[in-house]
Amino acid sequence: MNRSLVTLADHSREKIEYLIRMAQEFEQHPNRLLLQGRVVATLFFEPSTRTRLSFETAANRLGARVIGFADPKVTSGTKGETLKDTILMVSNYVDIIVMRHYLEGAARYASEIAPVPIINAGDGANQHPSQTMLDLYTIYQTQGTLENLQIYLVGDLKYGRTVHSLLMAMRHFNPTFHFIAPDELAMPETYKTYCRQYNIRYEEHQDFDADVISGADILYMTRVQKERFSDLMEYERVKDRYLLKLDMLSHAKDTMRILHPLPRVNEIEYAIDDDPHAYYFQQARNGLFVRQALICDALGISLEQVKNDKTIIL
Amino acid sequence: MxxxxxxxxxxxxxxxxxxxxxxxxxxxxxxxxxxxxxxxxxxxxxxxxxxxxxxxxxxxxxxxxxxxxxxxxxxxxxxxxxxxxxxxxxxxxxQVCLPDELRGIIRCNNPNCITNNEPMATFFHVIDKEQGAVRCHYCNHEQDIHQAKLV
Missing domain, CATH: 3.30.70.140 (Aspartate carbamoyltransferase regulatory subunit, N-terminal domain)
Structure with missing residues (x-):
């Protein structure tokens, strides 16, 4: 059985809940020797420092050793080696491969040819399942449930891979989504069709203010990037409309939490960092526990084994 | 005749x-x-x-x-x-009918798809036979089969 993680799209509700329970174990005790003697490869054909550090920390804290590259310039890919050859070569050395690639579908292909499991750490604009999983974990952690939540997605909803994956993964949990974005970066029709297909309620809002977000359980902010606009006048016109300011939280629910996949530029005012609604740094920290769970699951280590683990370092 | x-x-x-x-x-x-x-x-x-x-x-x-x-x-x-x-x-x-899967017949129209950058066969899932909509197995892009280019 191929235990690779390419996408969360096919994961059942039970599987998602199972992975959350496993990540909770690692949150309690992140330092273990569960993977002692194993070797993890991190192959980053496209630089992504925070994702790589998070995966490498996850492996290191479980006692595994890590090999790999952080920069595609040092690999044979630049000499014309195919992805297949690189994957088959590295598979000879390691127990599992964590791969980031700039081409869409690279992870699926690697999972089909590699004799070891592949974890997709992002393939172009396609999928980034460990980010989605840590978003789900954080939502569960802050709300105590994934069910029946009001989730507000703000900023770049057109190119934002994380918001698309989150939307699809939440289909099991009866969410209501709220889309707040400039016209040029509005949620694509494909995903609205997806919502209708799975009976996911959604509303689109023109304004981004205290009243609109007062009903939110989760406020998921993303970066509006200048390079996404074909019309720079349009960018100048809308760029400040999707910035979150402290005074906009005046009517927010006490339990509401602000998430952001990071890096942030200016879309969340720095004064908000000290507000109890801010949760993006804890969210990033959860990436560690979630990635520990994803690596173990791909290696065939069960929740039961994690619970009965005698290698915990206190 | x-x-x-x-x-x-x-x-x-x-x-x-x-x-x-x-x-x-x-x-x-x-x-x-x-x-x-x-x-x-x-x-x-x-x-x-x-x-x-x-x-x-x-x-x-x-x-x-x-x-x-x-x-x-x-x-x-x-x-x-x-x-x-x-x-x-x-x-x-x-009569010919569109099969459920197309292997190695058409190209993916997404230039950033792995199938356009690696020596490998393409693979599509037919998601709507009447409309002729197909989805790339690798990059998930959907395209209209009537616009598709052959491999």
């Missing part, structure tokens, strides 16, 4: 593919690998047709294709007529 049909000679055993749109004739030749064929192949190009104005026809002697081979034609010519001939008689007529 009408005169029009005598332009290409009758077949004793084999397969007749009729009502091929003229601009798709060479795609059909490629899809069925007719260039490598050693048996007798008769090709009629720019023939008059009541139904279509002009059409093309291919008669392949002593060769019977599998359904999987013939269904590939649905990508370029969904409405061709297929006749299986034995002893100068039409013993079977077939």
């Amino acid at each position: 009408k005169r029009q049909e005598l332009i290409v000679s009758a077949l004793d055993h084999g397969t007749v593919i009729d009502h091929i749109p003229c601009d798709r004739l060479f795609d059909v030749i490629d899809l069925l690998h007719l260039r490598q064929m050693t048996s007798k192949v008769t090709i009629g190009f720019n023939l008059k047709s009541h139904k279509m104005g002009t059409k093309s026809i291919i008669k392949i002697a002593d060769r019977f294709f599998t359904d999987a081979e013939l269904n590939q034609l649905s990508v370029v010519t969904p409405n061709v007529s297929l006749s299986i001939i034995r002893d100068y008689e039409v013993v079977e007529k077939k």
